[in-house]
Amino acid sequence: MMAVLSEEALPVERMVRMPSCLLKLTRVVLSHKPWALFILIFVFVSFAYHKFYWGIWEDPKSRGPPYSLSAEISCAHSVPSSLNIAGGPTPSAANVFFVETSEQTSPSYLFSCSVESAARTHPASRVVVLMKGLAKGSVSKPKHWAFSLLSCFPNVEIRPLDLTELFSGTPLAQWYLKPQRHREPHFLPVLSDACRIVLMWKFGGIYLDTDFIVLKNLQNLTNALGIQGDDVLNGAFLSFNPKHEFMELCMQDFVQNYNGWVWGHQGPDLLTRVFKKWCSLGTIKSMSCKGVSALAPEVVYPIPWQDWKKLFEAVSALELHNLLKNTYAVHVWNKLSHETKLEIPSQALLAQLYSQFCPATYAKMKQDSEELSRRAV
Numbered sequence: 001m002m003a004v005l006s007e008e009a010l011p012v013e014r015m016v017r018m019p020s021c022l023l024k025l026t027r028v029v030l031s032h033k034p035w036a037l038f039i040l041i042f043v044f045v046s047f048a049y050h051k052f053y054w055g056i057w058e059d060p061k062s063r064g065p066p067y068s069l070s071a072e073i074s075c076a077h078s079v080p081s082s083l084n085i086a087g088g089p090t091p092s093a094a095n096v097f098f099v100e101t102s103e104q105t106s107p108s109y110l111f112s113c114s115v116e117s118a119a120r121t122h123p124a125s126r127v128v129v130l131m132k133g134l135a136k137g138s139v140s141k142p143k144h145w146a147f148s149l150l151s152c153f154p155n156v157e158i159r160p161l162d163l164t165e166l167f168s169g170t171p172l173a174q175w176y177l178k179p180q181r182h183r184e185p186h187f188l189p190v191l192s193d194a195c196r197i198v199l200m201w202k203f204g205g206i207y208l209d210t211d212f213i214v215l216k217n218l219q220n221l222t223n224a225l226g227i228q229g230d231d232v233l234n235g236a237f238l239s240f241n242p243k244h245e246f247m248e249l250c251m252q253d254f255v256q257n258y259n260g261w262v263w264g265h266q267g268p269d270l271l272t273r274v275f276k277k278w279c280s281l282g283t284i285k286s287m288s289c290k291g292v293s294a295l296a297p298e299v300v301y302p303i304p305w306q307d308w309k310k311l312f313e314a315v316s317a318l319e320l321h322n323l324l325k326n327t328y329a330v331h332v333w334n335k336l337s338h339e340t341k342l343e344i345p346s347q348a349l350l351a352q353l354y355s356q357f358c359p360a361t362y363a364k365m366k367q368d369s370e371e372l373s374r375r376a377v
Helices: 002-030 036-058 109-121 145-150 163-167 172-177 179-183 187-202 245-256 268-279 305-312 317-323 349-357 359-376
Strands: 096-100 127-131 156-160 205-208 212-214 224-229 232-240 287-289 292-295 329-331
Touching (some): 109 127, 109 212, 109 349, 109 359, 163 172, 163 187, 187 232, 212 349, 232 329, 268 292, 305 349, 317 349
Antiparallel strands (some): 224 232
16 A cells, blocks of 8 residues: 555655756856746757646547447346357357448447347357458457457357458459559449358358347358348348358359449349359249258348338337247348437337347437436437
């Protein structure tokens, strides 16, 4: 205890000594040539700046932290004991992948909910979140509440995304290394399209966009993708065995028919093209063909993108049950919905999905909403 007190007292002692030192310096300087007065002024200004600068940054209360600190998340309240599996995920269960191809390291509520809901519905699987913005080789994560919350789940792994390594050994390796690609208008979504088909081909498992809320375990939907409607397949959900021929054909089509200037050409349009060739079809329909299933829209896209505003409309418990009866996951269409304010708490469909399927994220949303309300008063 005495050692601590003496260390705390040390800066005060220095502050007492410094003025006397400066007075002595003043006498010495003034007894010499006039130009030395400039030195004295410089010393005083430097001293004042030093104390002002460090006085701000030494006091953490003088600035709000850039992120919520880890201590705000209590794992005991976030994760039910049934998910705290001693042995962790089982090796035989397929991985669930999420990918963030931007440099973003401040996950949104929806991002957190997507990963949390997947972790809860797949306790025996590894839920792997690959983020380009994370430094390779770093053992620590940014101080953000979402990283703290998701670390409560023993089956969630958040890792840096090494794109050169991911694409190596595939037809997309040379495509990625061409510098002009990075100047294309839709490069980030195209890069995400590339990542998902390579992940499925190399490792297999389940891929999900970070704007899904997962309601049920997806492991029995193997070698499958969903129909979003209007004769189009969507790659926001993919589930395939590793080295599957369908994914190999997708990689080949990605390179051979590449057009990064048309929205969706490397994503939904690519999957639709390949599936039609795979099954010799003219029109997409819910079916299984040569071991690959095109799932009906209600399975993973129960809300059509044209009706995304329904996510923000109130629904009763019975309506919610009927709506999601045959649904495994709900795509939130974040590109369209991200600027719409969601009231928390409320009976809005999306709010109820958060509450039921990612309760830890929902609790954080509710806490933040209450804090904003208190500040507004």
